[in-house]
Ligand SMILES: Cc1cc2nc3c(=O)[nH]c(=O)nc-3n(C[C@H](O)[C@H](O)[C@H](O)COP(=O)(O)OP(=O)(O)OC[C@H]3O[C@@H](n4cnc5c(N)ncnc54)[C@H](O)[C@@H]3O)c2cc1C
């Protein structure tokens with residue numbers, strides 16, 4: 001058995017781990033990065049990048065179909081599934097290669113391949129023949145797709161988001177379970193590429209939305225493209241030859257229906273990779289799901305003792321289960337890495353405003369506090385709400401993308417902007433404007449003083465802000481858009 005002492009051991013070479021390694025390396029030479037699976041990061045291999053590549057192909061097909069609405073006849077539109085998937089994999093491989101390239105900057109001695117697990121709070125066993133003792137440790141082990149046991153009868157026709165990007169061709173049909181962000185992004189893309197699709201949810205939830213009006217609006221909109229039942233009653237899932245048979249109650253009629261699909265895509269959430277780490281030997285306080293208790297500003301885990309004192313172990317990224325998003329993994333990794341590097345001294349890091357974007361069409365985004373969170377924090381009377389639809393928004397009408405709704409929340413009295421839920425064309429940009437406004441603690445009146453060009457989608461945001469300002473009793477309601485701002489403003 002090889003034995004080695006190091007200053008910091010980072011477990012997991014994903015986005016959080018890479019960012020933690022880089023930060024901790026500023027303090028010490030002996031900072032090791034341990035990877036037990038396939039290097040290249042979830043984001044590049046099976047997450048953000050391949051999913052956006054599939055969505056880009058789907059958008060292209062969709063635009064071709066939509067061209068007729070502008071008086072442009074394209075003729076027959078053929079989707080070549082093999083070419084679509086080949087491009088997804090080719091570009092995906094290029095993104096992975098660029099990550100692997102950047103990892104070459106890490107000294108070979110500091111790169112370790114092997115699965116790590118705890119022998120005691122400071123000792124890690126990596127694979128069968130290495131024992132590492134570390135002064136500080138960062139858990140950056142990410143998460144993996146989870147599918148319920150009920151899907152097991154589908155056998156090798158059961159896929160998750162990891163397996164889907166390995167398809168060499170598009171299937172004829174897919175049953176998607178789970179209308180979360182993964183299910184909606186991938187499901188809509190497959191539907192737009194001509195795959196016959198039904199999407200089944202369980203709890204009625206849809207994507208990231210908490211506000212019922214946004215949820216209902218989105219449900220109606222997606223149902224215009226493919227069958228979506230967020231609270232489906234599925235009675236059986238069975239293997240039928242090379243297909244999967246799903247028996248369910250049809251959403252509108254309530255009648256039982258059995259339909260066969262080439263694949264069942266499980267998009268039913270992700271679990272943190274904490275269960276094969278022997279965390280019981282790490283001396284940490286764990287919750288009932290085995291996730292360490294930690295301080296979200298230092299990313300420092302708490303010890304199992306009664307006082308919950310700060311441990312030498314830090315956590316970052318999807319492993320923390322806090323906000324499984326790329327920019328969060330990066331930021332949490334940076335904080336954890338710096339604090340592991342300077343341990344036992346530690347500092348609070350900046351945690352940015354919550355921002356989440358789903359690349360569906362229309363896009364879905366949430367910023368800052370949800371309506372319920374705002375009401376919990378400020379009381380029901382303390383929160384004002386404003387909204388605007390994209391249905392008559394000038395630029396959205398011009399582009400034939402006039403579907404969607406924005407709802408914004410602010411604090412009564414102070415006029416402080418608190419958060420928003422957005423469903424509409426390219427709201428990724430509006431979501432950023434709102435997140436940046438929140439970071440700067442702007443009030444609604446000040447936000448309304450910002451410049452708005454004409455004609456742009458952001459004018460829709462101005463309408464929503466105006467509505468919010470009037471609910472705050474800090475300004476008049478909009479009476480006539482054209483008189484006040486110009487056509488479609
Ligand atoms: C389909 C999909 C699309 C997504 N799209 C977006 C998006 O558009 N925007 C966005 O912000 N986020 C997106 N995400 C989320 C984003 O990809 C993740 O939040 C992010 O990649 C998590 O990074 P991480 O470093 O925590 O984990 P990972 O990148 O998974 O890294 C963890 C690493 O730890 C290794 N490991 C685990 N256990 C051990 C062990 N015991 N020993 C050694 N190594 C170990 C694993 O092999 C892995 O390489 C998407 C996710 C999915 C699934």
Ligand SMILES: NC(=O)c1ccc[n+]([C@@H]2O[C@H](COP(=O)([O-])OP(=O)(O)OC[C@H]3O[C@@H](n4cnc5c(N)ncnc54)[C@H](O)[C@@H]3O)[C@@H](O)[C@H]2O)c1
Nearest residue numbers: 177178179180181182183200201202203268269324357358
């Ligand atoms: N654009 C992005 O930023 C992006 C894209 C993809 C994923 N992600 C991240 O990945 C995380 C995981 O996403 P996800 O969509 O896998 O998980 P999720 O937890 O967000 O959604 C899972 C969905 O599956 C449903 N579900 C659970 N069990 C079910 C069952 N038996 N049958 C039918 N439906 C069932 C849930 O009700 C929920 O709607 C997200 O929280 C997000 O942070 C981000």
